[in-house]
Amino acid sequence: MSRPAERLRVIINHLDRPSAGIRAAPTSAQTVSYGHPQRLRYTLDNDLLTPEQRLFYEENGFLLIRNLVSKQDIDRFRREFERICRQEIKVPGLVVMRDVAIAKSEFVPDQRAVSKLQDFQEDPELFRYCSLPEILKYVECFIGPNIMAMHTMLINKPPDAGKKTSRHPMHQDLHYFPFRPVDRIVCAWTAMETVNRQNGCLVVLPGSHKGTLQEHDYPEWEGGVNKMYHGVRDYDPEHPRVHLEMEKGDTVFFHPLLIHGSGMNQTQGFRKAISCHYASGDCYYIDVKGTTQENIEKEVKEIVARKYAVGDEVTFKDTWAIRGRLVQGERISM
Ligand SMILES: CCCCCCCCCC(=O)SCCNC(=O)CCNC(=O)[C@H](O)C(C)(C)COP(=O)(O)OP(=O)(O)OC[C@H]1O[C@@H](n2cnc3c(N)ncnc32)[C@H](O)[C@@H]1OP(=O)(O)O
Ligand SMILES: Nc1ncnc2c1ncn2[C@@H]1O[C@H](COP(=O)(O)OP(=O)(O)OP(=O)(O)O)[C@@H](O)[C@H]1O
Ligand SMILES: O=C(O)CCC(=O)C(=O)O
Numbered sequence: 001m002s003r004p005a006e007r008l009r010v011i012i013n014h015l016d017r018p019s020a021g022i023r024a025a026p027t028s029a030q031t032v033s034y035g036h037p038q039r040l041r042y043t044l045d046n047d048l049l050t051p052e053q054r055l056f057y058e059e060n061g062f063l064l065i066r067n068l069v070s071k072q073d074i075d076r077f078r079r080e081f082e083r084i085c086r087q088e089i090k091v092p093g094l095v096v097m098r099d100v101a102i103a104k105s106e107f108v109p110d111q112r113a114v115s116k117l118q119d120f121q122e123d124p125e126l127f128r129y130c131s132l133p134e135i136l137k138y139v140e141c142f143i144g145p146n147i148m149a150m151h152t153m154l155i156n157k158p159p160d161a162g163k164k165t166s167r168h169p170m171h172q173d174l175h176y177f178p179f180r181p182v183d184r185i186v187c188a189w190t191a192m193e194t195v196n197r198q199n200g201c202l203v204v205l206p207g208s209h210k211g212t213l214q215e216h217d218y219p220e221w222e223g224g225v226n227k228m229y230h231g232v233r234d235y236d237p238e239h240p241r242v243h244l245e246m247e248k249g250d251t252v253f254f255h256p257l258l259i260h261g262s263g264m265n266q267t268q269g270f271r272k273a274i275s276c277h278y279a280s281g282d283c284y285y286i287d288v289k290g291t292t293q294e295n296i297e298k299e300v301k302e303i304v305a306r307k308y309a310v311g312d313e314v315t316f317k318d319t320w321a322i323r324g325r326l327v328q329g330e331r332i333s334m
């Protein structure tokens, strides 16, 4: 099937059947609920996704593409990460984060203490990830041709220091984003090595993207929790979960309302992944005052104020508009 109209017809026929299941899911993950007939809302017309892949994202809120990014590219990202850890280069705006269990101890920091790089948009080598054509062609299926890279991370999940602080609580990424519409935002997350339950793979609640943005707060974890690692407040541990085990280069695209987290790293290695959150160039900023996002706005503004010695004139929206970079098409309202 090559013509878009024909492909769409197949999808719609499929959706019209009340008990439509997904048989050829492109991932080993099991699907949990198939829902009822509905229109296509989360994906756009395109020639890339098969009807099954499109349906899978509509129903589950994520799509795993195996072997998407080359080993060579990933090795280059890893070498660049190591140079940054050795402080051989200094990148403007980059946030180098250490795990709270290490940050609050007497441990002498070295490169093994870095748990996450954030905001590498000024590092041309790492930022290459965000412009890879093989990534962008999928991103376009979810958010359209105008593509902004809004948030970049290289996660180096450390061996757990014994306090379970290497976990990432279950959350929705939209909690951090003062822009909309929600369906024109997508995350690409690429495994830089084998990622499994042992070293703390992503854990997702399939279909949770169909819900609304939940209240987020720090989870009550005895061993402490990392700065800004908010979790959904009334997380139900009984909700069916899917562990996304991935190999080097495998990439998952997921919706910003999908509830996800990652387990603790029970190995001695540092589990690496690289990711970018994209938004359409025609998204717009919102004021989060009076919403559940007020608490994260406050924290972000406090950190920015301390780091850059600025006051209230820098808004939550500004912190995002400054970070955002156009990678394809036009920057319209972002
Ligand atoms: C803007 C958010 C974007 C999120 C977007 C999308 C979804 C992503 C979901 C997430 O990833 S949520 C997590 C996002 N996390 C962050 O954005 C955290 C950013 N981290 C930082 O800004 C810095 O790492 C931090 C300000 C916390 C510390 O950096 P510094 O260079 O100031 O470290 P320093 O060693 O000087 O420590 C200063 C204080 O921070 C404490 N600290 C350092 N690392 C910490 C940590 N990991 N957790 C908690 N506290 C930490 C440290 O103990 C110390 O406390 P005290 O003042 O009480 O002595
Ligand atoms: N109390 C909690 N509140 C919020 N999120 C939690 C809580 N406990 C665990 N999580 C999150 O749930 C996810 C799974 O964590 P957990 O360590 O239980 O499982 P796992 O290590 O992924 O899998 P398993 O140990 O079953 O192989 C992680 O994202 C973790 O951060
Ligand atoms: O553990 C990870 O690699 C992903 C964490 C995450 O979901 C995030 O930083 O938003």
Ligand SMILES: [Fe+2]
Residues within 6 Å of the ligand: 171, 172, 173, 260
């Ligand atoms: Fe996340």
Ligand SMILES: [Mg+2]
Residues within 6 Å of the ligand: 263, 264
């Ligand atoms: Mg576990």
